[in-house]
Each structure stands twice: as structure tokens, then as C-alpha cells.
Amino acid sequence: MSAAPETQKPTTIAGEGKASEQETTPLSKQYDTPLGLAHTTMQELKDRIKLHYDLASDYYLNLWGEHIHHGYWPPSSPDISKEEAQINLIRLLLETSQISSPPSPPPSEPLKILDVGCGIGGTTRFLARELAAHATGITISSKQVQTAKKLSSPSSSSSSSSSSYSDGEYIPHGPGKVRFIELDAETLGSYFTHPDDKLDIVWISEALSHFPNKDLFFKNAFQVLKPGGKLVLADWFKNEGLSEEEFEADIKPIEDGMLLPPMCTVNGYVTYAKEAGLEVVGGPRDISQEVKKTWDISWSLIQNPSLWAFAFSQGRDGIAFLQAFRAMRRGYANGSFRYAVMGFVKP
Numbered sequence: 001m002s003a004a005p006e007t008q009k010p011t012t013i014a015g016e017g018k019a020s021e022q023e024t025t026p027l028s029k030q031y032d033t034p035l036g037l038a039h040t041t042m043q044e045l046k047d048r049i050k051l052h053y054d055l056a057s058d059y060y061l062n063l064w065g066e067h068i069h070h071g072y073w074p075p076s077s078p079d080i081s082k083e084e085a086q087i088n089l090i091r092l093l094l095e096t097s098q099i100s101s102p103p104s105p106p107p108s109e110p111l112k113i114l115d116v117g118c119g120i121g122g123t124t125r126f127l128a129r130e131l132a133a134h135a136t137g138i139t140i141s142s143k144q145v146q147t148a149k150k151l152s153s154p155s156s157s158s159s160s161s162s163s164s165y166s167d168g169e170y171i172p173h174g175p176g177k178v179r180f181i182e183l184d185a186e187t188l189g190s191y192f193t194h195p196d197d198k199l200d201i202v203w204i205s206e207a208l209s210h211f212p213n214k215d216l217f218f219k220n221a222f223q224v225l226k227p228g229g230k231l232v233l234a235d236w237f238k239n240e241g242l243s244e245e246e247f248e249a250d251i252k253p254i255e256d257g258m259l260l261p262p263m264c265t266v267n268g269y270v271t272y273a274k275e276a277g278l279e280v281v282g283g284p285r286d287i288s289q290e291v292k293k294t295w296d297i298s299w300s301l302i303q304n305p306s307l308w309a310f311a312f313s314q315g316r317d318g319i320a321f322l323q324a325f326r327a328m329r330r331g332y333a334n335g336s337f338r339y340a341v342m343g344f345v346k347p
Contacts (some may be wrong), residue, residue: 019116046184049210049259049315053119055139063301066122068153069206069234070291073096089205089291089341090126091235096282097232097343099201110134111200112178114192114224116185116217121178125192125199126174127203135176138183148180179197186281189220198199198226205234212261214269216274222346231278231344240264250327250336257318257324266340273344283342291339292332299325319333 003008053060064082071085072092081090094101103111111133113125118137121144128135137148146169152171153164170177183191185207192199202221211236221231238251255263266284273280302308302322310317329335 003327030265032309040137050140051317053139054143058147059137059252061120061147063298063307066125068121068122070120070294071286072290073293074290082294085293086122087126090123092287093203093205093232093234093341093343094130094283095141097201097230097231098130098281099131099232099343103131107200111196112136113201113203114138114188114199116188116202116204117210118144118148118180119323120144121152123203123205124148125152125173127201128178130173132175133200134170134204135178137178138181138185139180140184141181145180145182145343148178152178152180156182172316177327186211186216186220189216189223193225194211197224199224199229199273200226201230201232203232204234206236208233208269209235209258209260209263215272215275218272218278220274223277225346229346229347230281231273231346233269233343234341235269236263237266237269237338237340239338240265242336246334246336248332250334253320253327254331254337257320257322257327266338266342277347278344280347282341284340285336285342286338286340288332288335288337292329295325295328295332299329320321 016168031272044169067083067084067086067090069086070089071082072089072159073080074088077084077088084256091101113124113127113131113133113135115127115137118124121137124135125134131283139145139148146310149165149171152173154172165171168181170179181190185204194210199342202225204221208214208217209318218231225231236254238247242251251263254260269278269284308322311322328337334338
């Protein structure tokens with residue numbers, strides 16, 4: 001998707017030390033940045049996302065641990081650790097989507113689960129253990145695949161343990177198995193095409209907001225699910241009816257720093273799902289107040305000078321990423337930024 005470029009004023013990108021000529025396109029006008037960094041194609045945006053996760057995954061692991069997603073602090077447990085809260089969020093998603101753990105009744109064969117945007121595989125491994133499932137994690141980042149394999153290997157303390165498993169090969173993990181594949185999630189409909197590839201669960205947590213073509217994802221999820229299969233979803237959203245001032249102050253810095261195309265509302269996702277043929281089985285449930293503590297903790301964690309040094313070495317994307325942490329906290333406080341979980345079923 002490209003268009004004839006227009007001339008834009010030179011902009012200075014952090015780390016370059018000089019002005020560089022940029023171009024604007026219809027996409028870049030939607031997904032603009034304060035420094036005017038443009039995307040002439042959707043692929044350019046995906047390439048920046050891939051590069052970000054290739055470079056930053058080790059820092060994510062140090063900041064968040066193996067689960068690179070929000071924590072959930074219910075009113076009854078406001079003081080639990082970040083790690084416990086992250087497991088709470090996974091269990092809430094299972095509950096919302098009416099998936100029992102362990103499965104009841106037990107399936108005749110192991111559940112097949114696809115974890116879309118799996119990061120370094122924390123949730124993939126949890127689901128394999130909890131549901132005795134064969135779980136596949138996909139990510140656009142080759143670095144994340146490598147790290148996920150290493151953390152999943154029986155001898156994960158060995159620096160070479162991941163090399164004993166080829167890409168896409170199942171690794172025994174508790175009562176289940178896991179495997180990891182470098183794959184653009186927008187192509188999953190053409191990748192999982194064999195009848196044996198049909199899935200019981202498609203799981204996507206805080207990844208769909210990165211996708212430029214969100215309606216395509218819902219269509220692909222419908223295609224790869226078995227009848228009765230579940231789509232389990234958690235993500236962040238902009239609130240309904242924001243003024244231009246609210247959007248510019250609270251949402252735009254998040255889109256910029258987190259490398260997001262234009263954010264959706266909760267109802268936008270529900271509409272996409274229904275248009276794809278899915279039915280709501282749970283939610284949507286707004287848990288913004290119960291997850292916002294994630295960013296209070298994260299803001300305190302990123303005060304490490306070495307992390308800011310890394311961000312500066314990566315230029316404007318690295319700096320904008322860390323600056324977005326403050327915007328996340330502000331968005332939650334103002335109610336302009338929301339977090340919700342939901343589940344869908346294929347009839």
C-alpha cells in the first residue's frame with residue numbers, strides 16, 4: 001500500500017544529530033509521530049515493530065519477566081506481586097472465555113492452542129502446562145523465537161539448549177508441548193491450512209493493537225478455529241468519544257511510543273469479531289482499574305540509567321517507547337485509555 005509522497009519539513013531524529021527529509025503517505029498521516037517518521041507501506045511499520053522486539057526483548061524479560069503483559073490485581077488482592085498478578089490475568093481470560101482448567105470433560109486428544117504475538121513464550125508455556133495442551137507461539141521477532149525456545153527447553157540453563165530443537169519443533173513441557181514459529185500473524189490463515197491444523201483456542205494478549213489490518217485477524221481466527229473453538233483476547237483501547245485534545249494528550253503518545261497503528265475502541269473489536277462470524281462468549285469486561293498498577297510498577301523499574309542509555313542508542317523509537325510509560329499512566333488516570341478482556345466462539 002503506497003501513495004505518491006508529499007514533501008514534509010525536515011525533522012531531526014534522536015541519535016542522528018542532523019535533519020533528514022521524510023515523506024508523508026495516507027498511512028503515515030494516520031500513524032504519525034511527533035518527529036514525523038513516515039511509513040510508505042504497512043511493511044515498513046511491521047519492520048519497525050520486528051526490530052523493536054528483536055532489540056528490546058532482553059529488556060522486556062528483565063522488566064516484566066517471562067510474561068510480557070499486564071498484571072491483574074482484583075480488589076480482594078491489591079498487594080500481590082507483579083508475577084502473581086500476571087498469572088491472575090491469564091486465569092481471568094480463561095474464566096471469561098469459559099475454558100476450564102483442567103479441561104472438563106477431558107478432550108479425546110490434547111487441545112491445540114495458538115498464542116498469537118507470544119513474546120518470549122511465558123503464556124504459551126503456562127497454557128501447555130495448565131491445559132495439558134499442544135501450544136504454538138508465533139511472533140514476528142526471530143529474537144523472541146530464540147529466547148522462547150531457550151526458556152522452554154528442559155535444560156534452559158544451558159546457553160545452547162534451544163539449538164537442540166529446530167524451529168517449529170514441539171518441546172515437551174510438563175503434561176503438554178510447546179513450539180515457536182517466526183510468523184507474521186496476518187498470514188496465519190494461509191499458514192495453518194491442513195485439516196490437522198484446526199485449533200481449539202486462538203489466544204491473543206496485547207498484540208492485536210500492533211496489527212494494521214485488525215479485521216483480517218478476526219477473519220483468519222475464524223478460519224483456523226474448529227467449530228466450538230474459542231478466540232481469547234486481551235488488549236488496550238482508546239475510550240469512546242474522546243475529544244481531539246484528549247486524543248492528542250493521552251492516546252497519540254501511546255500510539256507513537258508503542259508502535260501502534262490507530263487504536264480501536266472495545267466495541268470496534270466486537271464488531272470485527274461478529275462480522276467475521278464469531279459469537280461473544282464472555283465480556284467484553286473493562287478491567288482498567290485492576291491492571292493500571294502495571295504501569296506504576298513499570299515506571300519505577302525503568303528508572304535504571306542503563307535502560308535509558310539503551311533507549312538513546314536506539315534513536316527516537318527507543319526514547320518514545322520509554323516516554324510512553326508515562327503516557328500509559330496518564331491515560332489510565334484520565335480514563336481515555338482502557339483495558340478489556342473478552343472471549344468469542346466459532347459456532
